[in-house]
Amino acid sequence: MMEYRLPPDLAKRALQFAAEGGVPAEPRLASTVVLLREPFEAYLIRRVATMAFAASMYVFPGGGVDPRDAAVQPGWAGPAPAEWGRRLRLEEPVARSVVCAAVREVFEESGVLLAGPSAGAVVGDVSGPEWEEARVALIARELGFAELLSRRGLVLRSDLLVPWSRWVTPEFEPRRFDTYFFLAVLPEGQLTRDVGGEADATVWCAPAEATDGRYTMLPPTVFTLTELAEAGGIEAALTAASTRDPADAIRPTS
Secondary structure, eight states: OEEOOOOOHHHHHHHHHHTTTTTOOEEEEEEEEEEETTTTTTEEEEETTOOOSSTTOOOEEEEEOOOOHHSSSOEEESHHHHHHHHHHHHOHHHHHHHHHHHHHHHHHOOOOEESSSSTTOOOOOOOOOOHHOOOOOHTTTTHHHHHHHHHHHHHGGGGGGGEEEEOOOOTTTTEEEEEEEEHHHEOOOOOOOOTTTTTTEEEEEHHHHHSSSOOOOOOOHHHHHHHHHHHHSSHHHHHHHHOOOOEEEEEEEE
């Protein structure tokens, strides 16, 4: 287990929580995707002020695992769920749901779809009205992600995801997540778009510039961008990912 020292204001909240004998909430399993593109930039969305968690914060696209992410086996290309399970140290069904959630969430929150008609192929532009209708149906949970892929004759491209890290929300937070972070390069022919809903702003920014204080972010986002800035480029970041243990939970402490 890795530890990350909380900023002073959050550390004060942690100490108060402990002094009052607070009972930690159970973390919810979640996935987050750091979209990257050349020249070395990462994609951030700002969550609307009304959100219960990370309101008005800039974050990477992501969210909680939905039960249907594991309920149906979608068409799959790339490392099999069992292999993902070994890498993430999760049971195979759980690993499958974490990977599915990552691909589903990045489509819901950025309009980017990490899927294709076959292994080695990726869909192109997915910004048309029919795709938008499907995206909205996913958010409303009127459509399952596996069902979407099946209808379109697509397979989930798990090989387009690169595991990076795992963060567990501090115990003093009322809403907690056990989140797996993945890197993904923006597929050729696709564009991110302002999809609204949970976000009121989006930005592509160099990792080093994103951490200069212009954007309000939670520690995991800042820390991840700092690590990426140190890597210096997309290929270097992807290479660095292969040497990391993405299942080693980072738990912020006071």
